[in-house]
Each structure stands twice: as structure tokens, then as C-alpha cells.
Amino acid sequence: MASRLLRLQLERVSLYAHDSRTIATTLLRSIRSTPVKGIDDLMARTKQVLLETSRQANVASIKILNGEKELNLLRYHGLQKYLQMAWQRRRASSYSIAEGGGAAETDDGRTARVAFMITSQNRQDLNRLGYSAEDIRQLTPADALLLLENRAEKKDSVKGTLQLLKDVAGRHSSHDKGNGRTAEEPVAPVEENGSHGSNTPRSLSPQIAQDIQAKADVALALVDSEVSSSGAPLHLQESEPDGPGGSDAADESSPRTDDGQTARVAFMITSKNRKDLSKLGYSTEDIRQLTPADALLLLEHRAEKKDSVKGTLQLLKDDAESDKSSSTSVQPQSSIAEDPCDDSTGDQVNMTKSVTPQEAAAAHAKPDVASALLSPHEGQQASELDEDGDCWFEVVERPPNASVEAGSGRPEEEHVIALFSSRREAEECIEVKLRLRKNASCEKDRYLVRERRI
Structure with a gap:
């Protein structure tokens, strides 16, 4: 035991010596490259070297910086106030785990437990349960926390008691899995009226929760608050196979209203959205500056990055506003039928106006959206020519x-x-x-x- 402690101490001293040598070497290299102008310059350069080496997990730099912080606190608060604060910090760290298993209880009764060490309070509680100092020394922090949670007194052997508790916990977890619940998939008790008037709980799969970068219960609450008027849950829509439109149709899938129009709600930028935006030429910094609504607007129109992101967004918003103000009856279709009157026969002849890919690229939009944007202007010109005749x-x-x-x-x-x-x-x-x-x-x-x- 003594040899092991001595070896640990020697390894620690060797680590500090190696890191101190790294600090000294870096500082000397900096001084040789640029001469020191004074004591203030030397102190500033030393501080810079300590900060740089501390980012590389240099234990000596971290210790020196922590010592400087404590010294500054002592100068600022005074000796009496500093000692009082240090005692309060030590007391808070010693009794951070509350009595009764050392678990922080949340409002809904769930516990958030972190076992990283056996505190003195834990040792006292284990002694009251009949465990000796040798038994406690052989326990891991997780095992000690398990014993304290269940108030398990020592019977025959510590290993037997721990194995019994683990078996009970395993049976509980298997029972939860049999009911369709796992630790990674909590059931959110959000209810909605079914077709027969019965309330059915809804849950969100872990894959969808990971895709939208949120916990399953939080993501479900966000989705339900935004698409409560939609006809089907989000996870049911995403689980459907690709329709006749293929992958593009799956990308454009969104909650549908009763009249068939698309109701899109952007509350976060998902990982799939980030991949699609990257394919369109937007960098990580550009995506970080986008709002969810702007990201959805760019993805809807497949707008590739040209000069600036703000310019592209402004162009799309201006086109949408002009489309709304000019014609409220224009539908975003790939072709718009016009019925000009033929002067020679008086019959109605159907003409189809389509948008070329060049025009769509110039408008920074998909062909169907570009057709909807360009059709009012061209339709007005056609009506003028039709009124004037030949x-x-x-x-x-x-x-x-x-x-x-x-x-x-x-x-x-x-x-x-x-x-x-x-x-x-x-x-x-x-x-x-x-x-x-x-x-x-x-x-x-x-x-x-x-x-x-x-």
C-alpha cells in the first residue's frame, strides 16, 4: 500500500516537473524572439504563456492560474472575508449530496444523481447501516450511492447485497421495456382526442429527438405547441415512405391543414437542415447566424448562396411580398393555364406558360415558385396584347x-x-x-x- 502511494506521488511530481519545463521553454522562446521591454511586459508575456499552456491541459499552468485567482480574491475581499468564503465553499462541497442517498430531488419526484466520490457524510451513513471502514474502502462511488438509495443494511456480504439490489433494478428496467418505455425514450403524457373520442398518449422516438437536437419530451412539447391544428403527428409523417415524388417529396413533407395547403412551423434548425444548407453552399458560420424561419425559407426555395446570405434572404422576402400584393389568386404550380380569346374563331384556346431553369435560377427559386412569381407580370402583358388585338x-x-x-x-x-x-x-x-x-x-x-x- 505504501509503495503504491509513493509511486503515485512520484508520478505526480514527474508530471509537474515536465509541465513546468514546458512553461519555461515556451517563455524563453518568446523572450528570444522579442526582447522584453520591462517588468510589466515580462508579467504580461508570462500570463499569456500560462494561458496558452493551460489550454493544453498543463497542470502546472492551471495550478499557477488558480493560485493567482485566489490571491486576487484575497486582495479584493480581505483576509477575514476570504477565509469565510473559503470555509463556505469547503462546506458546500462536503455536503453537496443531501441526506438520504445524496440525490437532488426535482419537482416531479425524479432524482438527478451523480456519484463521483464517497463523501464523509456518505461514510457516516454507511457506518450507521453496519458497514465497516474496510467495506467502505472497497466500494465504488456508484455502489455506495446504490446502498444509500435503498437503505440496504449489511447482512452477509457486501457483494451479495449489491448483487441483490442490481437484480431488482434490472427487473424494474425490463418491466419498463415491456411496457414500451426505456430510459432513452420517456413517454410524454401529451393527450389529444382520437377519432373515437378517446385520449391516447403520444411519444416521440429517440431518433427524431436526436435529429432535432432535443430531448424527446422537450421536442414533443415543442411540436405539439406548434402543430396542434395539423392532421397527423410529426413522427408519423416522417415515418412514411417516400411517395411518388421520391426523396424531394419526403424533404418537403410537413404538417398539412384541412384545405391541403402546407403549414410550416420553424422552431429550430435540425441537423438535416444543416446538411441541406451545406449542400447549397452555406458555411457553418452562415448557418449559425440564420434564424429557423430564414433557414426554412432558403430550403423551401433551394436558394444557393450567391454573394451574401442577407441579400438572398431579402430577395426571397421581396419576391414573396410582391407576389402577395400583385395577385392573391396565383397558385404555385409548374404551369399556369391562360385562356386568351381567338379573334378569328371566338373559341377559347388553352395556352400553358412554363418557367425555364434559367429564369428559376435568376429568381433564386424553384421552378414552381418562380413560375408563381413571374406569371402575374407576364399575364398582365398578355392581357394588354389581348385587349389591343392585332x-x-x-x-x-x-x-x-x-x-x-x-x-x-x-x-x-x-x-x-x-x-x-x-x-x-x-x-x-x-x-x-x-x-x-x-x-x-x-x-x-x-x-x-x-x-x-x-
């Missing part, structure tokens, strides 16, 4: 006093200055011309729009 519109400039008599044709002073395919563009041209002139109010009759049929 004709051109001339912008005619004439002197202020010139007039056109019926059947006489154009006066010689008139001349065409512009030709447009729609009346609106011709009128805009006249407005620009009038704004450029000084006496625009007096020259309103100088320009006119004349229709020319083809």
Missing part, C-alpha cells in the same frame, strides 16, 4: 393649331415619332414627352395616339 399604336406629333378633318387624311405637318404594340406604352411615351417640355399644360393636344390595324 394592331399597332402610333404616337403622332402635330403643331398646336393643326386639326384633322373627317375624310381628309393626315395634315402634312403631322409625323409619327414612335410606334408601340399597346396603347398604354404609347400613352406613357406622351407623358414623358410632356414632362420634358416646359409648357406641358399648353401643349396637351400636341401629341395623340392613333391606332393602326394590321
